[in-house]
Amino acid sequence: MFAQAPQPYKFGYHTNDGHGNVQSRHEQADAHNNRVGSYSFTDAYGRSRRVDYVADGHGFRASVKTNEPGTAASHPAGAVYQTPVVAKAVVAAPAYHAPAVVAAPAVAKVAVAGFGGYGGGYDVGLIDEEVARQQLSTATGLVRPVTHD
Structure with missing residues (x-):
């Protein structure tokens, strides 16, 4: 396998199955592998979802628009997040111990038949x-x- 430079591209599709379900997707990428796109779905009951996204050196970011039940923000959270300041731990370098000097064991000659x-x-x-x-x-x-x- 070999490395290949990113190739710019652009594609898209839109379908309607005749029963009220509609889908689409569109995406394009540049020579630096940055991508911008969207996909959407609408079912036969009119529930829909559309996701617009960007994928680049800053990561993947998406924005979702939908009318699906239970997704409307009725009471946005008013929470304030506070995090404690944590001091960096100071760690001492490990102590160096010189290798111990050990005398070699004595070797005795043994007569073997x-x-x-x-x-x-x-x-x-x-x-x-x-x-x-x-x-x-x-x-x-x-x-x-x-x-x-």
Whole structure:
């Protein structure tokens, strides 16, 4: 995937389904990716909503106009918001502790026995013939077959 510079565009549509429902949307963007647009809906009962918006470097901002039940401002809030002033906390830098010097552990030499060799074999019984093989390994790692006369 590669980055591509924003491309200016403009589009819009308007529909009416024949049952009283109407929808529309319009939007345009510039070469800096700033967008301005609106969308609206009106249902068969006459309830409508229109949203006008701007999306740019300052964020997304919208204004809604509607006649939907329960959305009219009958008693605007007269509240005053007060926030306490909070002093910035002063945090001391963490203390530095030099690494501890530790003596390396003593190493003792231990005598270990060398490779002792191995031995193994198998017998296979065949019709009218017997086959046997054995093999031994010496402590030096040489492998030699054991023969029986």
